[in-house]
Amino acid sequence: MSGGGRSNFTNLYVEAENFLSNNPHFCKSALKRYTPDDFIAMVQKHGIDYEEKKHHQLFCINSSKDILNMLLEECTDLGVKLKQVMKK
DSSP, X not given: OBSTTSOEEEESSOOGGGOOOSSHHHHHHHHHHSOXXXXXXXXXXXXXXXXXXXXXXXXXXXXXXXXXXXXXXHHHHTTOOOOOOOOO
C-alpha cells in the first residue's frame, strides 16, 4: 500500500510482467488466484469509499487506516492470531 496516507490499494490493470521475483511464475500464479477485482470486492463489502486516479490507481477517499482496519477485521473473522514482534 502506498499513497500518502490515503492508500493506493490496487491498480485496475495488474500484470505479472510488472513484478520482480526470483521465481517469474510466482506472480502469474498469485495473480490468477487473487485478482484486483477480488480485493476491490472486499473493499466494497466493507463499505470503504474509493476513487480511481491516473494510471488506473485506486485510492481510499478517507484514509489508509480504512484498509488496515478491513484487513484486521478479515483476519479476526478468519481466526488469524496476530503477534507483535519487538525489535531489539
